[in-house]
Every structure is written in structure tokens, then in C-alpha cells.
Amino acid sequence: MRKWVLQPGVLGLDALSLIDDADVPEPGPGQVRVAVRAASVNYRDQIIINGEYGQTIATPTIPLSDASGVIDAVGPDVYGWKLGDRVISVYFDGWVDGPPTGGMGFGLGAPGEDGVLAEYIVLDADRVAAMPASLDFAQAATLTCAGLTAWTALFEEHPVTADQTVLTLGTGGVAIFAVQLARAMGAKVLATTSREEKVDRLTELGAAQVFNYRTDPAWGQSVAAAGGADKVVNAAGGGALAQSVFAVNPGGEIAVMGLFSGGDEPPALPVLMAKGASIRGTAVGGSAALNRLGAFIDAHGIKPVVQHTYAFTDARAAYAAQAGRDVFGKIVIETA
Structure with missing residues (x-):
């Protein structure tokens, strides 16, 4: 079979190496084998190949966390799954419900755990997890990280x-999912x-108003003047936190999951306090x-936005x- 691996000690795109003669893995007790149909790339995967997670790849590691496919082999002591089931990957090990638990690692395709690009x-x-029946494989391959992060936020x-009212920042996978999910709920976006x-x-996806943060550096105050947001889905990171505080409504929440920047400007804490708003990390x-x-x-008939699909090679x-x-x-890689 073919698989991509991240080579230890190499950074950037050069770390990606295609292996075209790997053995097909066999499931052990409690395991299933998935014939992968599609996988998607997240910003966290850029962080991994650039060595910015605080850990480095120690052994050749299959990248990416998000995949869809078909179960084509089932190991002993597996219940609830059968051959032919269409499934998607689950990001973390051991996190079922509620708040995050300890010892989850960095998810599939990160240091210490093979991913799905095979x-x-x-x-x-x-x-x-069961693949939504209304989606094709390329669409379903976008849910594991970006889709679920937007849902959790x-x-x-x-x-x-x-x-x-919901405010979303940017046009990456999480932000676009947040627009679609919030509109399906009936919220203003x-x-x-x-x-x-x-x-x-x-606007076509349902945004009632769009603010250009390049031409309007005080976009948070512009959002507040337009009525503000009860929930800010901050997929941009710490650099957008200060304006997010101005944008959020009293009693509202800023859900932060963006890793694009650590924070160039401290948030206006007196404003946050006066509003009784909160900032919540989302993983x-x-x-x-x-x-x-x-x-x-x-x-709700939601169709994930797939910007482009690429061949496995x-x-x-x-x-x-x-x-x-x-x-x-989202950017998707198809295996077929």
C-alpha cells in the first residue's frame, strides 16, 4: 500500500515522504482497519511539519488526523462495527464527552501517534465514528478536527x-464550519x-455582515457598533483577542482555538470585566x-465547503x- 510519513529531523514540506510499498496493516484485538477514501489538511498539520508543537517527530509518522473511509477488516473483540461501515476518524484518544481529559496527547498524526494519510x-x-449519511467521502473527511472544533465552540x-449573534474570524476550515452551523441553528452570523x-x-453562506480586518484595524469596535456578538469563534488566535473583547456582547463568550498567533496585543481586561464576558479555550x-x-x-443538510481536492500523490x-x-x-486529499 501507499502511505505518507513525516521523516524525523526534517522540517517543512521536505519532511513529507511517500512510501509506495508499505505492508497493509492488520487489526488486532479491539481494532478495525479502514480503507481510507479521503483525508483533509488542518492548520495544526502545518504546525507539526514545522516543529512548532513543542515536540519533534522521533520516528517516521503518518500525518493528518481527519479521514473518511470504509471498514474492511475487523479484529477480535470488536462490537458495533462491521465490514462495509462508512466511518470517520476520532481525533483524541480517550476523550468521550464533557471537558478534556488528561493524557490525550496531540491527536492523530502528531508526535507519538500515526495519523491517517495512508x-x-x-x-x-x-x-x-459513523460517517454522516448525507455526505460524500471528501466532505466527511473534513469533520474530525475543523468541523468538531467549530461545533464545540x-x-x-x-x-x-x-x-x-455569532462572529466568526477568517475563512479557514473552523470559521467556515462555524458560519454554516450557526446559520443552521438560526443564529445571526x-x-x-x-x-x-x-x-x-x-454572504452566500449566510453571513449578514462582513468586516475587513485589514482595512479596519478596529474591527471589534465596528462589530460592537453593529450590535455585537454573543459568541465569538476566534479561530485566528491571540492576535485577534483584543478586538474580540471589544466585539463580544455583555455576558457573551469568546471561544479561542486559533493557533495562527500567540498574541501581539493584550486584551482590554477592564472591558472584559465590565461586560462580564468570558474567554474559553477550545480543543x-x-x-x-x-x-x-x-x-x-x-x-440540517449541511455540506462542508471543500475548496479543492488533491490526488494522493x-x-x-x-x-x-x-x-x-x-x-x-477545506483542502482534501483523495486516496483513489
């Missing part, structure tokens, strides 16, 4: 309701971008939340596209 992968039976703590050509696309989610996301997608091009400024939604 034609066949073996996972513990609790590291797969919106609904797992202080859930958004139809009478509220505001959005930010730095590219005027993306305004119409955000993907548990397997039960992933199942809730899948059910919501099927119930073009993984480096997929990584480069995901890191580019033109990204709008």
Missing part, C-alpha cells in the same frame, strides 16, 4: 441559540476577512460530540494550498 489505517474501535459550552473577494462567498472535542455533529449535519501541494492566503474552507 491507503489503509488501523485504529482502535473507539477511534472511529458553538454548542458544547454555553450553546448558541436562534436569537443570538457576522464574519471577518482580509480579502474583499471573499465577502460575497461569506476540538470528544467522540460523543463528534456523533452529535454528524447527526446535526444530516438533520499530491499531498505536498495540498499542504501548500492549506497554508495559503486564498484558503476558503
Whole structure:
């Protein structure tokens, strides 16, 4: 079989190495083998190949966390799964529901744990979830990290309701999912971008108003003047935290999961205190939340935005596209 691996001691796209004669893995007790149909690239994968997670790759490691496919082999002592089941990968080991638990690691495809960018992968039976019936493989391959992170930010703590306003930052995978999920719930959505050509696309997805954070550095105050947001889905990182505080409404929440920047400007804490608002770190989610996301997608007919699909041999091009400024939604690699 073919698989991509990250080579130890190498950074950037050069770390990606294609192996075309690997053995097909066999599932052991409590495991299933998945014939992978598609996988998607997240910003966290850029962090991994650039050695910015605080840990380095010590042995050749299969990258990426998000995959869809079909179970084609089942090991002993597996219950609830059978040959032919269409599944998606589960990001963390041991996180089922509620707040994060200790010892979860960095997720699939990070230092210490093989990921999913291979034609066949073996996972513990609790590291797969049912694939939404309404999606194709490319669409379903976007849910494990980006889709679930947006879901967790919106609904797992202080859930958004139809009478509220949500602000999403940027046009990456998490932000676009947040627009779609919030609109499906009936909430009003505001959005930010730095590219005027993306305004119409955000509007088509349901954003009521779009703010350009390049031409309007005080965009948080502009959002507040437009009515503010009860929930800010901050997929941009610490550099956007100060303006997020200005944008959030009294009693609202800023869900932070962006790793693009650590923070260039401290948030206005007196403003945060005066509003009685909160800042919550968001780290993907548990397997039960992933199942809730899948059910919501099927119930509301949501179609994940896939900007482009790449052939399996073009993984480096997929990584480069995901890191580019033109990204709008998700970049997917197909194995077939």
C-alpha cells in the first residue's frame, strides 16, 4: 500500500515522504482497519511539519488526523462495527464527552501517534465514528478536527441559540464550519476577512455582515457598533483577542482555538470585566460530540465547503494550498 510519513529531523514540506510499498496493516484485538477514501489538511498539520508543537517527530509518522473511509477488516473483540461501515476518524484518544481529559496527547498524526494519510489505517474501535449519511467521502473527511472544533465552540459550552449573534474570524476550515452551523441553528452570523473577494462567498453562506480586518484595524469596535456578538469563534488566535473583547456582547463568550498567533496585543481586561464576558479555550472535542455533529449535519443538510481536492500523490501541494492566503474552507486529499 501507499502511505505518507513525516521523516524525523526534517522540517517543512521536505519532511513529507511517500512510501509506495508499505505492508497493509492488520487489526488486532479491539481494532478495525479502514480503507481510507479521503483525508483533509488542518492548520495544526502545518504546525507539526514545522516543529512548532513543542515536540519533534522521533520516528517516521503518518500525518493528518481527519479521514473518511470504509471498514474492511475487523479484529477480535470488536462490537458495533462491521465490514462495509462508512466511518470517520476520532481525533483524541480517550476523550468521550464533557471537558478534556488528561493524557490525550496531540491527536492523530502528531508526535507519538500515526495519523491517517495512508491507503489503509488501523485504529482502535473507539477511534472511529459513523460517517454522516448525507455526505460524500471528501466532505466527511473534513469533520474530525475543523468541523468538531467549530461545533464545540458553538454548542458544547454555553450553546448558541436562534436569537443570538455569532462572529466568526477568517475563512479557514473552523470559521467556515462555524458560519454554516450557526446559520443552521438560526443564529445571526457576522464574519471577518482580509480579502474583499471573499465577502460575497461569506454572504452566500449566510453571513449578514462582513468586516475587513485589514482595512479596519478596529474591527471589534465596528462589530460592537453593529450590535455585537454573543459568541465569538476566534479561530485566528491571540492576535485577534483584543478586538474580540471589544466585539463580544455583555455576558457573551469568546471561544479561542486559533493557533495562527500567540498574541501581539493584550486584551482590554477592564472591558472584559465590565461586560462580564468570558474567554474559553477550545480543543476540538470528544467522540460523543463528534456523533452529535454528524447527526446535526444530516438533520440540517449541511455540506462542508471543500475548496479543492488533491490526488494522493499530491499531498505536498495540498499542504501548500492549506497554508495559503486564498484558503476558503477545506483542502482534501483523495486516496483513489
